[in-house]
Amino acid sequence: MDKYADQISQVVNDLYGQTIDAELTRPEPRFGDYATNVAMRLAKPLNRRPRDIAEEIKARLDASGVFNEVSIAGPGFINLRVSAKSLGGDLNEAFDGELPFGNNNDGAGKTVVLDFPSTNMAKPFSVGHLRSANQGWAASNLMRDTGWTVITDNHLGDYGAPFGIWVVGFQKFSSEEKLAERGIYELGDIYIKTKAAIKQEQTEGKHELEDEAQQWLLKLEAGDPEAVEYSERFNKISLDHIHKVMERLHIKTDYELGEKFFAEPGKKAAHKLVEQGLARQNDDGSIIVTLDEYGIKTPILILKSNGAALYATTDLGTLLYRHDHFHADRVIYAVAAEQKFYFEQLFAMARKIGLNMELIHMWFGLIDQINEDGTREKMSSRKGVVLLEDLLNEAEKRARANAKSDDISDEDVKKIAIGAIKFTDFAADRRTGMLFDWRTMFNLTGFSGPYVQYAAVRVNKILHDNPNVGEIAPDYDYEAEKEVILKLLDYPNVVKQAADNLEPHRIATYVYELAKEMNRYYENTPVATADVPAGIKAARLHLLRQVAYVFQHALDILGIQIPSRM
RNA sequence: GCGCCCGUAGCUCAGCUGGAUUAGAGUGUCUGGCUUCGAACCAGAAGGUCGCAGGUUCGAGUCCUGCCGGGCGUACCA
Numbered sequence: 001m002d003k004y005a006d007q008i009s010q011v012v013n014d015l016y017g018q019t020i021d022a023e024l025t026r027p028e029p030r031f032g033d034y035a036t037n038v039a040m041r042l043a044k045p046l047n048r049r050p051r052d053i054a055e056e057i058k059a060r061l062d063a064s065g066v067f068n069e070v071s072i073a074g075p076g077f078i079n080l081r082v083s084a085k086s087l088g089g090d091l092n093e094a095f096d097g098e099l100p101f102g103n104n105n106d107g108a109g110k111t112v113v114l115d116f117p118s119t120n121m122a123k124p125f126s127v128g129h130l131r132s133a134n135q136g137w138a139a140s141n142l143m144r145d146t147g148w149t150v151i152t153d154n155h156l157g158d159y160g161a162p163f164g165i166w167v168v169g170f171q172k173f174s175s176e177e178k179l180a181e182r183g184i185y186e187l188g189d190i191y192i193k194t195k196a197a198i199k200q201e202q203t204e205g206k207h208e209l210e211d212e213a214q215q216w217l218l219k220l221e222a223g224d225p226e227a228v229e230y231s232e233r234f235n236k237i238s239l240d241h242i243h244k245v246m247e248r249l250h251i252k253t254d255y256e257l258g259e260k261f262f263a264e265p266g267k268k269a270a271h272k273l274v275e276q277g278l279a280r281q282n283d284d285g286s287i288i289v290t291l292d293e294y295g296i297k298t299p300i301l302i303l304k305s306n307g308a309a310l311y312a313t314t315d316l317g318t319l320l321y322r323h324d325h326f327h328a329d330r331v332i333y334a335v336a337a338e339q340k341f342y343f344e345q346l347f348a349m350a351r352k353i354g355l356n357m358e359l360i361h362m363w364f365g366l367i368d369q370i371n372e373d374g375t376r377e378k379m380s381s382r383k384g385v386v387l388l389e390d391l392l393n394e395a396e397k398r399a400r401a402n403a404k405s406d407d408i409s410d411e412d413v414k415k416i417a418i419g420a421i422k423f424t425d426f427a428a429d430r431r432t433g434m435l436f437d438w439r440t441m442f443n444l445t446g447f448s449g450p451y452v453q454y455a456a457v458r459v460n461k462i463l464h465d466n467p468n469v470g471e472i473a474p475d476y477d478y479e480a481e482k483e484v485i486l487k488l489l490d491y492p493n494v495v496k497q498a499a500d501n502l503e504p505h506r507i508a509t510y511v512y513e514l515a516k517e518m519n520r521y522y523e524n525t526p527v528a529t530a531d532v533p534a535g536i537k538a539a540r541l542h543l544l545r546q547v548a549y550v551f552q553h554a555l556d557i558l559g560i561q562i563p564s565r566m
Numbered sequence: 567g568c569g570c571c572c573g574u575a576g577c578u579c580a581g582c583u584g585g586a587u588u589a590g591a592g593u594g595u596c597u598g599g600c601u602u603c604g605a606a607c608c609a610g611a612a613g614g615u616c617g618c619a620g621g622u623u624c625g626a627g628u629c630c631u632g633c634c635g636g637g638c639g640u641a642c643c644a
Binding site: 023025026027028031035037040043044050073074075076077118120157160161259284286288296297298299300301302303304305306308310311312336337338339340341342344345363365366368376378402403404416427428429431432433435437439440443444445446447448450451453454455457458461462465466490493494497501505506509512513516519520522523524526527528529530531532565566 | 579
């Protein structure tokens, strides 16, 4: 609690004239409710023994009468105990603040653009895009709750080679019937099959298919009606699929400005940088930006030798657009770790050309899969990726099978399935590689989404059955509720930490711990049974409302919905 | 070769930015608990020389150095 930390800082200032930012930690319950290490931190500057300093601080804190108990332990920790009742008062105060409980205003007046899930339109949604979707979505919610103006943009991979490959492959390997029947899955297969065929061709020294695909690209750029018709049809199929899957994930973005949108502006910008002397055109026509002054030896290539755009070209155009049109103060890219070096280059280039934005690559570890022999391996399209819709279907099947009764609605089953999958994504630090295992992917028990949902559902049920809180007994001591109250008081700081570090897993860890505390409480303390006196029942219901609020708030950040029953 | 990331219980992972003689969860194994608000729950047992070796200091899983092992990246793919 800031209140207590500030008080300690003030005491230190009074006693020693030292400005110190006292931080409170939560020690093991046997030591106290809160603890501070300021005495140890002051030992060196004051050249005194930490325990002596702690004694002096303790004397002041005792005199203040705020704490039930102040004790000194170990090398000089100061442990504090506060009465459950006054902690409950602190919690009410925090809930009565101007901002919703848990929110802060760190980003007030600033705009952030979030780039996710940056779907590749050539193939159906696979689990490969799941992390970007989840992490990006959670990050956008964290930014929103910390006062930022948030713009989300799905940077579609809709430019270049895939189109030509689609058309060639469609004519060679597919048919209208198949396309009508299988949609994006047919297009994805066509794409993979045709790329393999092109590769095969190359080993034989031929390039007929490749040339043909290239021809279609040129036709499209020239506005050839047949090419345009293909393009519009294929893109619609792909986009409809993307929308459908994202809707199932309960995730959406404000914009879908794809690579195609930024290709021409990007090319123009590349040439302009050459004129400005910021970029260099090689003899073969390609354009690079050197980054030696930023400690990066490999220059970034922003235009191909044949004058065509590549990744960096469209990203350059995108950066300029987000700067000029969105007036972004910050841009966050939720993209896998593989591209770390590329983003270092891109961000260095942005600085070099004078773009004054905070650029963050919110990277995450790769998804591994487990082989039959127990070894781990990176998931690759070569080995066969898991399609997201298959994953969702399987998760729903398992959630349904686990449901207590048959009258749980489909809506609720979906929320449970999605909750399980998403929570798994947030179970570990995003940088940790994720193991995709059909056996553990949709955990329904323990450290899992459904565990938290279950605790929330139980709380909501009690609140639903007891809509009126009533008059709270003024002398109620809240001892039974103390651990839950302490946990709730931690929440705003957890949100801040998660937002500052873009670490949504802190929210998942926290909400799990809250659920655990709540389940424990639920087990031991009746809230609204017949034998609970009205005044105490009111006190407990009031607290449960606060618990329910935090469950809702935290799960909302993670993009997890609470079912009505489960 | 160089750069970045990682190595914690059988397995999957946390570890509050250096803190407290028992390093935490889940899962798996074993034991107990549904006549009171929902057992997708709760209580308990067992399981670790935190990759190895040094160093920094009151104090290291956390910071530094060197090894060993793994992953990713290293300009015309995205």
